[in-house]
Amino acid sequence: MARRRRKQEDRATTGSGPHKRRPLLRLAKWAFVLGVWGLVALAALVAYYAHDLPDVERAMAETREPTVTFRARDGSVLATYGNAYGGRVELDALPPSLPRAVMAVEDRRFYDHHGVDPLGLLRASWVNLRAWDVVQGGSTITQQLAKNLFLSPAQTLKRKVQELILAVWLERTFSKDEILELYLNRVYLGAGVYGVDAAAQRYFGKSARELTLYESAMLAGMLKAPSDLNPRHHPDAAHARTETVLNDMVAAGFISDARAERAARERRRGHAAVSTSGRYFTDWAMKRVRGRIGTPRRDITVHTTLDPDLQRVTQRTLSDTLAEEGRAADAGQGAVVSMTPDGAVRALVGGSGYAETPYNRATQARRQPASTFKPFVYLAAVEDGMTPDTRMVDEPVTVNGWSPENYDDTYRGEVTLREAFARSINSVAAKLIARVGAETVVRAAHRLGITSELQPHPSLALGTSEVSLLHLTGAYAVFANRGRDAQPYGVQRITADDGEVLYEHPDRPGSRLVAEPHVRRMTDLLRADIVWGTGTGADPGRPAGGKTGTSQNARDAWFVGFTAELVTGVWLGNDDGRPMDGVTGSGLPAAIWRQVTRQALRGVPEKPLPGRTPRVADKPEGESTRAETGSGGDGVISRIIDSLDGGSSRARTPQEGPESHELNRGR
Template sequence: MIALLAASSLSLSAPDLPRLPELRREPQITYVDRSGAVIGVRGGRFAPPVDLARLPAYVPAAFVSIEDRRFYEHAGFDPVGMARALVADLSSGKSQGASTITQQLARNLYLSADQTIERKATELMYAVQLERTYSKKQILALYLSRVYFGEGAYGIEAASQRFFNKPASKLTVREAATLAGILKSPTHYDPVDQPEKSAERTRLVLDAMVETGAISAGERAKALAAPPRVWTTAPTAPAQYFVDWLDGQTRAAVGAPKQDLVVETTLDLPTEIAAGDAAKAVTTRFAKQGVSQAAVVSLDGSGRVRAMIGGVDYAKAPYNRAVDAHRQAGSAWKPFVYLTAMEAGQTPELMVVDEPVTINGWSPRNFEPEFMGQVTLEQALAHSINTVAARLADQVGRENVAAVAHRLGIVSTVNTDPAMALGTTLVSPLEMAQAYDAFGNGGYRVAAYGIERIRTTGGQVLFQRRAAAPAQAILNPPLGEMQQMMRTVMASGTGTHAAIPGYDLAGKTGTTSDYKDAWFCGYTGGLVTVVWTGRDDATPMRRITGATAPSEIWRSFMVKALRRLPNGPIPPGPPPPLPVVPTPVATPAAPTDAAPQPTAAAPA
């Protein structure tokens, strides 16, 4: 009754209505993948007002039908609806509410949700002022950009992407009704957690749409016969690790945004989703063996990040293990040792002996208890023999191995104790991907990056990445020799579980002696992918090696990722330098008696 009296008196007190506060909205930064698909938004909570012209007419109609069917007739409040709610309150003893869309917007823009008489009265006055200041379309556009749908989604665009993995402009009648139904209680009618209640509410919205003429009875029946696919988790959830990684870089490049920005990135969303699916599925399968986390980084030959997974569930654990976690590389480090040896003049065919060895009081052990005796260096790498790698690093110089690793892209400090040959250095998956990229792109050093361009929504370019001249990090023949040896790893060594028929693949498994970390690092022409598995508390897994969970994640991901790339061979790199042939040096002839002699000048 108080609300009714306040409403009826508004026309009398119109000159004294409070002025609307300034409408504020913090700028947002929208991140898009290489094809323009939105992968994340950072900054302000609310999106710009919805462009109603780009939505099917039934989308806004769904909200008007269920939330405020006299929206286009009232001046900010609905006396008829308020009277109906009052009667319902008196008969049921429960509050039915009677807020119009304009009132809801006023509360959203300027007020708290406190249930007080003062707040309700102010809400009514602000609603009238909104109607006097803005058109119905503007009010509805603002409303649809700010209402909360649960699951962290503010505004219809975010909700459409979250629940249906599509822009709001592509919503079906049933999907629009589902979203409109959520607003009464985002928790109670969540289509993910409460599918039955959501479906019941959706039918109510569809009935209201028929009653208001927004759709026909036939369209209602058709909508009910086509339940939508509701995504249990947001399809872009795995990409949030990548977006977090870029957000600081974006602000460092352009400063605090004063207007909405768009960041065009290198990520390929379908490839990212494939990486997230593979990491979650395989981690779940190996959970009984202690595998609880995984990280995946995939780069193209120029260092563009095509996929980055920093963990198996961003909502539960947003810590980015792909960038920020530094773990022992295990045997995935050995290619740096072998490359140093190749550059020192050794070859894959060189015979060495797998036998007990002690270096400065340290004696490495192999994964298998037996020694293999005489093997080639190629066989030693393929089977990841620790004794050979340790002796090799000692022979070529561990400082030289560290220098080679840094040259290829390792940025962490490299220890040079005898065990470094077996991968005791702490590295991130991102820097391992940088370093391995040189093996797969023709020998060039890359710096992984994710931002191509930053622009305003109006098109003004604030940042454009400029490609640097490629730096040759590995020459031939060492490059070709390493490619040959790492192909053998996948053909007949520890990496056979990762092999994919029909592709030119090479790589290396990595396992630490205590089973705390397991890796697979592999590549083909144009794409390198590094996978790590382990536990955040650094406790051991149960006999998880690089040939098990990491290899399965790598293979599962690459099978899908390679469908989006040309099937090309691994680039061989620059031709070997031609041998230097000494040029003969001509010697001057000795003088003879027949040589002409100087004569006196003739007299003038």
């Protein structure tokens, strides 16, 4: 009895009886049950979201829009169409600073977790809680790769669960190095660029294999906000972020304080952007690419004919002219095309600046060419048996009810075709088209490369039907190409990413379009215009030929001409057809042509024009040429017409006047 009483007292003292143990057992029991059900719920959730996981094999196949990269003659990149993906770079080929910089800011424990980092999640949660904002993410590099490869960026529970599932799958399927390599080659780094190699090319003009520590830290820093940290557009923000990355690399033990300080002093702002001036050309060339190979189905590189130095000179010359003299004369826009005699386009500028006005006036606009159309009239006359020394009378004339006038309402009487062409005498042009027929002139223009519809009216002699600058310049190239076809082209070769050649421009002479004797006669006329005609303002100081043109009320002003090496066309005007204030083809367009030609041929030895010895064109008696006064030209005065061209008698000195602005008085 006493023993039983002592046991009861002991139980009361220690509180370890059956009644006291039951609540703990019940708690453990319910914890176990809830845990089991939690696992069941988690399994159900995983199963629910796993049944419609994306097609992993298809996503890994890197299906995307093909990239078309345009390169200039010197191999430099002009433009990239589609999203830019760099070449795949193996992890071992990258500088160690790049993956370390990425891990320092994105996932320091990358090599220590299995796709999901609980410690990283806790750390990010604590940092966000203290900041009362989302300032740090807890996703691992593996999770980010899963999202980039397979999922949309939508912030949903489904996407997060699937991201975790795929991250575990990636960890089980690939090694850590392979995952990091995939991530670096696929990650988005702003400006339509994917992968560190494409980013290195875009921002620093080099391969990712050549990145410095500072550049590696800058790319890693851009992962947080690629657009806001673009080193081209936001250099200060990009530099500040780069310093943060360098400090994170120190904290992670990847580099020393001293090395981080040295790198921070580098202060790179990013490689100079690809010039947008080449976009006029590449927009035009892109249509040629589709015409040659259809819509690209894989990455291709287009090797072009463009000379980037000449392109920059041409764009700057036009832009500066429009901004200064053009503004004063109410000339709002312009275009310039330069090509070799066989049609390879070296520069193509379609406006004052692509960023402000991407409309391509060199290829898309159709404008009245005015007197720059006259070479087709004179070609038809030459092919009809006439020569530069053929004489005609400059006098009032009416053709089918149309009566053109000369600018100054004066007439010179008997003149040679050479003088009529060089002085842009309208009455003679009207007589020529009446003699050979407007249809013959239309056929001549179309044969040389003019593609637009031409109205066979006598006024066509003064360039009343609209043409494009590109095709007009290409037609003049036939004269520089000794009468052979010179269709403008910009695509030299197209290659696939594996090196396969998909297209190559044929390396053979164009077909014969104009007989050589007729080319010599036309060169005579075109040369005279620059030496002592309306085009003297274009004289580049070497053998050249060309023609000025000004349409009705100075709505269009042109100069198109050539040397033995280069053919260039210039147009100025306003998009709405508004008249300019006193701008004629012999003024600003001729000056632009002269400057571009001189810059392009600086240091290049002079060559005679096709079929000609280095001498000036015959001028009317008593007329002083620039060659004689030492200010240009290409030799002493001598007779031009060779035995194939017949006689060479001279005409009297005419009175020179400015170019006309009016339809019936154009020059």
